[in-house]
Amino acid sequence: MGKIVQKIIASLLLFTSLLGMSQVYPVQMTPVFHVPYSSRLSDYANSMDVRMRLLVNTTDIGINNRQVRLKMYVQGNGIQAQSSEVVVGMNPIYINGGELLTLTNLELAPLFRLENLEGMSPSQYANALPEGLYTVCFELYDFLTNQKISQKSCAQLYLMLNDPPLLNTPSRNESIAVSDFPNILFTWTPRQINATNVSYQFELKEILDPTIDPQIGFLTSPLLYEEELRSTALLYDVSKPNLLPGKRYAWRVRAMSTSGLSLNNVFKNEGYSEIYHFTYASHCPAPTFILSEAVSARSVRVSWLGDKSHTKYHVQYRKSNVAGAEWFEVYTMNTQTTLSDLEAGVNYEFRVGGSCEPAVLGNTATFTYSGINQFSMPATGTATTSFTCGLNPTIAIANQTPITNLIVSETFTAGDFPVKILELTGNNPYNGKGYIIVPYLADTKIAVAFNNITVNTNYQLIKGVVETTYNPEAPNISDVEDLSGGNNGQIVTQTVPFVITTITTNPNGDIIVGGANGEQITIPGGSNTVITGGNGQIYNVDSQGNATGPFVPAPGVLLLRKILMESLQMDKHLSLLLKGLVCVLNLSVAQNMLGIPLLLPPLVILKRNMLKWVVTICPTRLL
Missing domain, CATH: 2.60.40.10 (Immunoglobulins)
Structure with missing residues (x-):
């Protein structure tokens, strides 16, 4: 009998404990925090915008106008804080059965104030909470009986501070050339991950003391220019305060995330970037x-x-x-x-x-x-091996009016390079081919191609990229030294993919090569030019625009001519010494081989000196 009583008592105790564990409270609560989460509790106490909501659902319809009080807990990453039993400044809260009550941080602001928080020091409250996972919980108590009438309802927040912007240009300690029309492009890279509605505050100051550290000088100098913008670049032009030659200037950018009228504290260092400085140099040009x-x-x-x-x-x-x-x-x-x-x-x-x-x-x-x-x-x-670079439009170009009547033989500027147009299709945007001249490579001409570019009325590239490529195996625009030995002129070689029917010159001196089916290619004039047609016939146009030909290569000479011309071309551009000697038997062979009249002795040998091609007598009949 005693054992039966013990079992009954144990069963009752177990049942009672299960009831306690599964107790149903008359009030259910759900806290909701809006992203981005602020890393300062003070933002929830002082903000004029809604940053969080607490949904209070009274399921017991027997409750009528009952006064309640809230208790809040903040835990995580070494923080163990809770609201005090008596919350100073809290307005009374009343609930009714079957009613859904929504409380925001505007009504719950006293819960987040320092004077009503236990377990948090003033320094912890004043600064951003350390990065990590936090749990914010709420409990509801009857105001008169102090009886708990809800379970602890929690929301988990992962607090993370974003890095401020990374400054790009002008770089630290850069020198910027003085100009009557300054166009200085300030750029920076955003690094935020979970920040929304971000804007940037640009600040520029003059460092008055040339001996002081620019970092300190920036903080003590008056503001020269300030602007708030959404983009990650600012063009400093003549519409902004003048910069003085020889002076030092410093700048920084602040990233700001806002929600309505309030600033979100989601950036390290209050969103401020590093401080970069530059010198507005008097006369030091850029490469x-x-x-x-x-x-x-x-x-x-x-x-x-x-x-x-x-x-x-x-x-x-x-x-x-x-x-x-x-x-x-x-x-x-x-x-x-x-x-x-x-x-x-x-x-x-x-x-x-x-x-x-x-x-x-x-x-x-x-x-x-x-x-x-x-x-x-x-x-x-x-x-x-090839030259490759994208000639980009100059960012600071003010004239953005596109030209609509660009034609072959005209020249436009891409970056520092004038681009001579040889082929052109389309009408704003344009596609085509041309060449540039590189002054420090002995005025070498390098072929370029462009697709979907826009040129303004000042003949400046304002949109798109001009791609420069050189391939020694392709028929590029090449300059080789005059093989006659009588002058230091240049010979331009060009191969066209069609049968040549006409060769004329335009008023600019450029050579217009026409084909039987209406094909047309423009070649720059002013130099001795060798043109090879699609059927192998060769024409020569001198520097005055006089055309001669066609010359028909002798049998077996085409291959020799190709080898010689490619050797010349490779030696010109790639600085390769030609191995071996090339001999020609007579004047006609020489003319056919090179496609141009040569004033050479009947037996000659061409070999490479360190600086130029020289002509000597061939010692024996090698061919």
Whole structure:
């Protein structure tokens, strides 16, 4: 009998405990916090915008106008805080059965105030909470009986502070050339992850004391210019306060996330970036005529035209169109450098800066930089060395009116390079081909191609990219030295894919080559030009525009001519010494081989000197 009583008592105790665990409270609550979550509790106490809601659902219809009180808990990442039993400043809360009550942070603000929180120090409350996972819970009590009438209802928040913007250009300690019409492009990279409705506050100040650290000088100097904007770039032009030559300026950007009228504290350092400074230099020009030459799938050679006042150069490069890509840098005293350890098949952007300051130990040089240029690395396995670069439009061009009557033989400017138009289709945007002249490569002409570009009425590229490529195996526009030995003129060789029927010149001196089916190609005039048609016939046009021909190559000579011309071309552009000797038997063979009249002795030999092609007597009849 005693055992039966013990079992009954144990069963009753178990049943009672289960009832306690599954107790149904008359009130159900659901807290909802709006993103982005603020990292400061004070934002929920002082904000005029709704940042959170507490839904109170009274399921017991017998409750009528009952006064209740709330208790709040904040836990996580070393924080153990809760609201006090008596909340100062809290308005009375009444609930009714079957009614859904919604309370926002505007009504619950006293719960989030420091004087009503236990377990949190003033320093913890004043600063942003450490990053991590937090739990915010609420309980509801009867105001008169202090009886708990709801279970603990919680919301989990993962608090994370975003990094402030990363400043790009002008870079730290950069030198910017003085201009009557300044166009300085300030750019930065956003780094927020969970921030919404972000705007940027740009600040520019003049550093009045030239001896003070720019970081300190910025904080103590008056504001020169300020602007709030949504984009990540600002063009500083003549409409803004003038910059004085020789003065130092510093700038920074603040990222701000707002919800209505309130500022969200979701950024480190209050959203402020680093402080960059630059010198508005008096007369230190930037490097010009910048080209890149891919020498392998993982390296590229960058060359440029410097100024006689330059003492040092700084090349910066990074992957293009990659958010947060890291800038790499190379310093050099020469007007070219090789960038290595690049990734095959990847696009890069780069710029080159020149410094006019003498090298002094302990001093950090300032640089005047070119605009941003681009190059594309060839895929792995590509064996052909080629010049490649994108000639981009100058960002600071004010004239955005497109020209609608661009024609062949005209010239427009892409970056620093004048582009001579040889072929043209379309009408704004334009497609076509042409060439540029590189002054520091002995005025070498390099072929270019462009697709969907826009040119303004000042003949400046304002949209699109002009791609420059050189392939020694393709019929590019090439200059070779005059083989006659009588002058230092140049010979331009050009191959057209159709049968030539007419060769004329226009008023500009350019050569117009026509075909039987209406084909037409324009070749720049002013030089001795050799033109080969699609059927192998050869024409010569002298520097005055007089055409002769066609010359029909003798049997077996076409291959020899091809070998010689390609050797000349490769030697010209790639600095390769021609191995072996090429002899010609007589004048007619020489003329047919090169396609131009030559004043040479009957037996001659062509060989390569270190600087030019020389003509000597062939010692024996090798052919």
